[in-house]
Structures are given as C-alpha cells and as structure tokens.
Amino acid sequence: MSQEPARNTFTHLPPDKQERVLDAALTEFADQGYHQASLNRLVAKAGIAKGSLYQYFPNKEGIFRHIFQLALNLVRRTLVAVKEATENENLFFRLEKSLQAGVRFLQEHPRIYSLYLKIQFDRQTPLRRELLAAVRRHASEYFGSLIARAKARGELRPGISEPAALFLLDAVFDRFLQAAAVPYLDVTFNLHQAPEEAVNRRIRELIDLLKEGLAA
Amino acid sequence: MSQEPARNTFTHLPPDKQERVLDAALTEFADQGYHQASLNRLVAKAGIAKGSLYQYFPNKEGIFRHIFQLALNLVRRTLVAVKEATENENLFFRLEKSLQAGVRFLQEHPRIYSLYLKIQFDRQTPLRRELLAAVRRHASEYFGSLIARAKARGELRPGISEPAALFLLDAVFDRFLQAAAVPYLDVTFNLHQAPEEAVNRRIRELIDLLKEGLAA
DNA sequence: CTGGGACATGACCAGTTGGTCATATCATTA
DNA sequence: TAATGATATGACCAACTGGTCATGTCCCAG
Numbered sequence: 001m002s003q004e005p006a007r008n009t010f011t012h013l014p015p016d017k018q019e020r021v022l023d024a025a026l027t028e029f030a031d032q033g034y035h036q037a038s039l040n041r042l043v044a045k046a047g048i049a050k051g052s053l054y055q056y057f058p059n060k061e062g063i064f065r066h067i068f069q070l071a072l073n074l075v076r077r078t079l080v081a082v083k084e085a086t087e088n089e090n091l092f093f094r095l096e097k098s099l100q101a102g103v104r105f106l107q108e109h110p111r112i113y114s115l116y117l118k119i120q121f122d123r124q125t126p127l128r129r130e131l132l133a134a135v136r137r138h139a140s141e142y143f144g145s146l147i148a149r150a151k152a153r154g155e156l157r158p159g160i161s162e163p164a165a166l167f168l169l170d171a172v173f174d175r176f177l178q179a180a181a182v183p184y185l186d187v188t189f190n191l192h193q194a195p196e197e198a199v200n201r202r203i204r205e206l207i208d209l210l211k212e213g214l215a216a
Numbered sequence: 217m218s219q220e221p222a223r224n225t226f227t228h229l230p231p232d233k234q235e236r237v238l239d240a241a242l243t244e245f246a247d248q249g250y251h252q253a254s255l256n257r258l259v260a261k262a263g264i265a266k267g268s269l270y271q272y273f274p275n276k277e278g279i280f281r282h283i284f285q286l287a288l289n290l291v292r293r294t295l296v297a298v299k300e301a302t303e304n305e306n307l308f309f310r311l312e313k314s315l316q317a318g319v320r321f322l323q324e325h326p327r328i329y330s331l332y333l334k335i336q337f338d339r340q341t342p343l344r345r346e347l348l349a350a351v352r353r354h355a356s357e358y359f360g361s362l363i364a365r366a367k368a369r370g371e372l373r374p375g376i377s378e379p380a381a382l383f384l385l386d387a388v389f390d391r392f393l394q395a396a397a398v399p400y401l402d403v404t405f406n407l408h409q410a411p412e413e414a415v416n417r418r419i420r421e422l423i424d425l426l427k428e429g430l431a432a
Numbered sequence: 433c434t435g436g437g438a439c440a441t442g443a444c445c446a447g448t449t450g451g452t453c454a455t456a457t458c459a460t461t462a
Numbered sequence: 463t464a465a466t467g468a469t470a471t472g473a474c475c476a477a478c479t480g481g482t483c484a485t486g487t488c489c490c491a492g
Binding site for chain 1: 469470471472
Binding site for chain 1: 220248249251252301305308333334335338339340344345348349352355356359366370371372373374376377379380381382383384386387388390391392395398400401402403404405417421422423424426427428430431432
C-alpha cells in the first residue's frame with residue numbers, strides 16, 4: 001500500500017521540534033493549498049534548514065500525506081464521539097448536536113477545515129480522490145445510521161427517499177460549516193465569526209425547516 | 217471605478233484571434249486556478265507570442281479580470297432568462313426548472329463553473345471578494361423573489377423563517393450543481409456525468425423533500 | 433518609393449520553486 | 463582521545479515564473 005511518508009529521523013526528533021515542523025506545514029498548506037505552498041517559507045516558519053526537511057520526509061508530497069493523515073484521524077475521532085454521545089436521542093436533536101459539534105471543530109481547527117476545502121476544489125492536489133472518498137464514506141455512514149435509526153423509531157415521514165434525505169443533510173451541513181468558516185460565502189445567515197448563541201439560533205431554524213418542510 | 221483590463225490592441229484584433237486567446241485563457245484559469253495558471257502555457261495554447269499577450273492586457277490580473285467579467289455577464293443573463301420563463305408558476309415547479317437550468321448551464325460551460333469553484337475557496341485569488349459579493353447578491357435576489365412571490369400566493373407554510381428558507385435553497389442548489397460537476401463529491405446521488413433523465417429524477421426527489429419535510 | 437504607426441516576436445531578466453549534496457556538528461560509543 | 467553514525471546546514475542546481483524590450487514585419491498614407 002502507501003509507504004510511511006515520514007522518515008525515522010523525523011520520529012526520533014524531540015517532540016517539540018516535530019510539533020514545530022508539523023505546525024508550520026499545516027499552516028502553509030492550509031493557507032496556500034498544495035501547489036502554492038512553498039517549502040522555503042515552510043522551513044523558515046519551522047526554523048529548520050531546507051536540507052533537514054528532506055531528512056524528515058522524502059519530498060513535498062510526503063509532507064502533505066503526513067499532515068493529511070493526521071487531520072483525517074482527528075476528524076474520524078470527533079465524528080465517532082458525537083455519534084456516541086447522542087445515541088438514544090431523536091433524529092432532530094441529534095442533527096442539532098451534530099451541527100454544533102461541526103462548528104466547534106471548525107473553530108478549534110480552522111486550518112484543517114481550510115485545507116479540506118482547498119483539496120476539494122483543486123483537481124490537481126495529490127490525494128484528492130482518497131480524501132473525497134474518505135469523506136464521502138464517513139458522511140454516508142454517519143447520516144445513514146442516523147436516518148436508519150430514525151426510520152426504525154418512526155420519526156420519518158413514510159415513503160421518504162433515503163438517498164434524497166442523505167443528500168439533503170449532507171448538503172445543508174456542509175454549506176453551514178462553509179458559511180461559518182469562509183467570509184462572504186453566506187447569503188443571509190451572516191454566520192462567519194458570529195457569536196455562538198447566534199449560530200445556535202440559526203441551527204435551530206434550519207433543523208426546524210428540514211423537519212417540517214417548506215410547503216403550506 | 218475599475219479600468220478596462222483589455223487594451224485597444226486586443227479589441228482591434230480579428231474576432232477569431234480574440235476568441236482563441238480568450239478560450240485559452242479560460243481553459244488555463246479554469247484548470248489551474250489563478251496562481252497555478254501559467255502564461256507560457258496560455259500563449260502556447262493560443263498560438264501567440266508572449267510579447268503579444270502584453271500588448272493585449274496589462275498583466276496576468278488584467279487577463280483574469282477580463283475572463284471574469286465575461287463569465288459573470290453570461291451567468292447574469294442566464295439567471296434572468298430562467299426567472300422570467302417561469303414567472304407565473306408555483307414555487308416548487310420554479311425550483312425544479314431552476315435546478316434543471318443550472319445543470320444545463322454547467323454542462324454547457326464547465327470551465328466557467330470550475331473557475332467559480334476555484335475562486336470560491338482560494339483566498340489568494342484576486343477579485344474573490346467581488347465575485348462572492350456578486351454571487352451572493354444574485355442568489356439572494358433570485359431565491360428571495362421566488363420566496364416572496366410564493367408567500368404572497370400562500371404556497372409557504374405560515375411562520376416560516378425566510379432567511380432559513382433562503383439559506384436552505386441556496387445550500388441545496390449549490391451542492392447539487394457541485395455534485396453534478398465535480399467527481400467524487402457526491403454522497404449518494406451519483407450525479408457526476410449522470411444521464412439527464414437520472415438527474416431530473418433526483419431533482420424531483422429533492423424538491424419533494426424540501427416541500428414536505430423530513431418529519432413524520 | 434518612403435516613412436510611420438500598429439502589431440508580432442522571442443531572447444532575455446530577476447525571482448522563486450522543489451530538490452540535492454558536500455561538509456560540518458554532535459552525542460555516543462570504544 | 464578517536465572513531466562512528468546520526469543529524470544539521472545552506473550554497474547550489476535546473477526548471478519555471480511573470481514580465482520586458484529591442485528588433486522586425488506589415489500595411490497604408492503621402
């Protein structure tokens with residue numbers, strides 16, 4: 001499969017130095033995207049020599065892979081935690097809590113989210129297929145299991161199209177997080193850097209609309 | 217305001233040559249994004265000398281502005297046409313037609329849509345604020361007027377939050393188009409390069425869900 | 433035929449990129 | 463102390479970037 005991108009030299013380094021390098025790398029890739037990212041800037045930020053970087057990683061893509069894996073693991077852990085924490089609640093409450101958790105994640109790890117958005121729409125970025133496949137799988141499992149449980153508990157309108165419901169939830173959630181993270185994206189909610197209370201109000205409005213529908 | 221980015225020299229050119237240059241530029245920017253785009257590749261594609269390019273436009277950003285304006289005007293005209301064509305129909309029929317028109321646009325002008333996505337998530341691209349502001353204004357006007365009319369005709373559930381409805385429509389539409397345009401993005405609908413008939417079925421499922429809601 | 437303005441051209445420039453490598457430093461052995 | 467292997471370093475490389483400009487071609491007016 002894919003060989004380990006980090007060299008032994010890197011894992012033997014004192015943890016704080018590893019931290020500095022990874023931090024600089026995440027910042028650079030998140031700010032600039034893969035191709036725009038400059039290794040010269042990266043090493044300057046990390047306070048190491050250019051040559052050292054190539055003792056730690058085989059090349060630019062190797063650094064990227066490493067960051068990518070760390071980020072993906074963090075997301076995975078977070079998703080599992082939220083799902084378990086609301087296991088026995090009803091669908092709409094779970095959705096509300098999920099969206100809140102999403103916003104929290106994005107505020108705590110803005111660079112990871114920014115990196116994700118960059119990869120999503122830059123066809124040239126390495127690992128793009130892998131990333132999108134992984135995200136798709138997670139989203140599908142997550143919402144799929146919420147919907148299945150809701151159906152079993154009779155919380156869903158009968159005859160509903162499950163793929164459509166999944167698509168709808170995925171779309172609305174993703175857009176909500178984007179609007180909270182990216183300035184100028186949002187049409188009416190003004191979510192970017194809004195106070196928590198305002199965000200939560202919007203979440204409730206939105207869930208309510210999903211629940212009851214638009215039609216009279 | 218903003219000065220014209222194209223020089224007179226360019227407008228005096230034989231139309232087919234203008235066409236070739238603009239086409240090459242759109243392709244390059246759409247494929248690579250602003251910063252990754254290479255003027256060397258661009259001139260090779262257009263079959264002109266590097267020096268000539270600088271007789272037509274002041275610099276890279278000037279070329280980008282020009283392409284950008286052309287694209288924006290095209291979108292504007294399309295939006296107006298759809299809105300007028302369904303003026304007296306009910307909300308959900310109009311939404312269906314709008315989404316169909318969106319998919320059609322994206323199939324006819326994939327490079328323009330790709331460019332739009334690139335700009336949206338690359339914070340470093342020039343004109344990003346302008347682009348996002350323009351898109352936001354258009355979307356808000358478009359959906360806003362649909363919703364206002366639907367409300368007047370009593371097609372909406374009373375007490376509905378208008379900002380939430382607007383956000384919801386904007387989110388779902390945008391995501392639907394993204395899923396149709398970008399491979400691997402879509403969780404369950406398999407919209408990318410799907411046949412028209414399949415797309416239209418999905419559109420109907422989705423609109424129906426928006427109409428009736430999720431809850432039992 | 434001459435002159436002049438519009439347009440075309442590609443060699444050239446300084447700056448930056450990802451990546452290399454000979455050399456230096458350092459801690460740990462013997 | 464000497465030797466050894468791991469790690470650190472930054473000058474250096476070819477390739478490419480956006481942008482310039484001296485020179486050339488072409489057409490048309492006088």
